[in-house]
Amino acid sequence: MSKHIAILGSTGSIGTQTLEVVEANPDEFIVDVLTANNNTDLLIKQAKKFQPDVVVIACEDKYSQLSDALNDLPIKVYAGIDAIAQVVQMGSIDVVVTAMVGYSGLLPTINAIKARKNIALANKETLVVAGEIIQKLALQYGVSIYPVDSEHSAIFQCLIGEFENSIEKIYLTASGGPFRGKDKKFLEQVTCSQALKHPNWDMGAKITIDSASMMNKGFEAIEAKWLFDLRSDQIDVIVHYQSIVHSLVQFQDGSMKAQMGLPDMKLPIQFALTYPKRLKTNFPRFNFMDYPELSFEPADRENFKNLSLAYEAMNKGGNLPCIVNAANEIMVDAFLKEKVGFLQMSDIIESCMFKADFIKNPNYEDYVYTDREVRKMAYSML
Ligand SMILES: NC(=O)C1=CN([C@@H]2O[C@H](COP(=O)(O)OP(=O)(O)OC[C@H]3O[C@@H](n4cnc5c(N)ncnc54)[C@H](OP(=O)(O)O)[C@@H]3O)[C@@H](O)[C@H]2O)C=CC1
Ligand SMILES: CC(=O)[C@@H](O)[C@H](O)COP(=O)(O)O
Numbered sequence: 350m351s352k353h354i355a356i357l358g359s360t361g362s363i364g365t366q367t368l369e370v371v372e373a374n375p376d377e378f379i380v381d382v383l384t385a386n387n388n389t390d391l392l393i394k395q396a397k398k399f400q401p402d403v404v405v406i407a408c409e410d411k412y413s414q415l416s417d418a419l420n421d422l423p424i425k426v427y428a429g430i431d432a433i434a435q436v437v438q439m440g441s442i443d444v445v446v447t448a449m450v451g452y453s454g455l456l457p458t459i460n461a462i463k464a465r466k467n468i469a470l471a472n473k474e475t476l477v478v479a480g481e482i483i484q485k486l487a488l489q490y491g492v493s494i495y496p497v498d499s500e501h502s503a504i505f506q507c508l509i510g511e512f513e514n515s516i517e518k519i520y521l522t523a524s525g526g527p528f529r530g531k532d533k534k535f536l537e538q539v540t541c542s543q544a545l546k547h548p549n550w551d552m553g554a555k556i557t558i559d560s561a562s563m564m565n566k567g568f569e570a571i572e573a574k575w576l577f578d579l580r581s582d583q584i585d586v587i588v589h590y591q592s593i594v595h596s597l598v599q600f601q602d603g604s605m606k607a608q609m610g611l612p613d614m615k616l617p618i619q620f621a622l623t624y625p626k627r628l629k630t631n632f633p634r635f636n637f638m639d640y641p642e643l644s645f646e647p648a649d650r651e652n653f654k655n656l657s658l659a660y661e662a663m664n665k666g667g668n669l670p671c672i673v674n675a676a677n678e679i680m681v682d683a684f685l686k687e688k689v690g691f692l693q694m695s696d697i698i699e700s701c702m703f704k705a706d707f708i709k710n711p712n713y714e715d716y717v718y719t720d721r722e723v724r725k726m727a728y729s730m731l
């Protein structure tokens with residue numbers, strides 16, 4: 350039977366690759382919902398091709414352009430962020446792919462879980478901000494959260510067939526980004542266009558900057574804590590610049606399992622949608638002779654302070670990861686607009702961690718409050 354899917358953020362890097370997976374497997378999937386923020390042109394093309402029941406554009410000014418373009422088709426058109434948070438509850442949907450970027454993914458994910466939809470989770474910020482709430486809800490509503498992020502998909506794949514939680518530790522691999530091996534003197538001068546050149550992955554702008562600053566790996570550590578129920582001392586980061594080993598699990602008997610392959614998000618996306626089934630693909634295969642050496646080195650937490658800040662937030666818990674996320678979203682946006690330097694991003698995030706109200710046991714409203722206040726605070730420090 351075909352799976353009915355909703356893709357939140359269908360016009361982005363993960364969203365478009367999800368649609369490539371759908372197109373290659375027409376018997377497996379039916380697209381019920383597509384959403385975007387602003388990009389009406391692409392959303393219209395996708396709607397005409399995949400004929401979903403519903404499309405939503407977050408930016409309300411774009412509503413008439415979208416609805417005019419689709420008015421001869423049996424597609425319902427809505428606009429606004431509230432509409433995105435509502436459509437995930439549609440009865441027909443089996444799985445929601447959270448491919449929106451940033452904090453905007455949180456409420457739709459909560460609503461989808463409460464409507465008993467399984468989640469293919471790309472939006473790591475959801476777990477960074479509110480991992481505890483998400484995991485509690487998933488348990489309460491009997492929902493599965495399948496990781497899309499390549500490292501977490503790797504760990505998930507390594508855990509198949511392991512029936513007891515016998516994980517000693519996991520190693521998240523990091524490419525090191527475009528500035529691997531560089532010192533503070535160099536990092537002080539780097540530009541936005543240099544930071545946007547990821548060595549191995551073609552991704553949206555926000556995660557590409559996070560990879561360059563190593564905040565991405567810090568967020569992935571927090572994401573792993575919640576997905577796999579680990580303590581922070583069980584989560585290590587190792588730099589592996591080729592991005593072939595996507596992550597490793599070390600078990601209590603000393604055995605280690607890794608998942609490998611060429612860097613291509615279509616595999617983790619597809620597996621998140623088909624688990625436990627593996628579909629035949631024509632994705633390019635890894636050839637050992639193209640990579641006679643794979644290298645591993647420790648992460649540089651001195652020059653890339655964001656990694657330490659994220660671990661500090663994970664260790665202290667409460668709303669501190671939410672504080673880091675909100676400050677980071679403002680900083681990445683400012684860096685992309687050339688309003689802040691590369692190293693200043695970490696300094697301002699650290700100041701926000703120090704100054705913002707700490708809440709030990711936050712509820713959803715506390716996260717909303719924290720996100721709003723820290724955005725203002727970070728913005729005022731630019
Ligand atoms: N790209 C990758 O390879 C990977 C991405 N991820 C994670 O997946 C998520 C998506 O990343 P990526 O695809 O790279 O991002 P992109 O920037 O490429 O795409 C983001 C998508 O979300 C939409 N969007 C952006 N802001 C909002 C908003 N406020 N409300 C509603 N929709 C919004 C965009 O619409 P529009 O096009 O109209 O702006 C677009 O469809 C992130 O959380 C990222 O960390 C994880 C692992 C790998
Ligand atoms: C593809 C993916 O999962 C990204 O999160 C990737 O891991 C980013 O690369 P870095 O290892 O440089 O952060």
Ligand SMILES: [Mn+2]
Pocket residue numbers: 498499500569
């Ligand atoms: Mn990743």
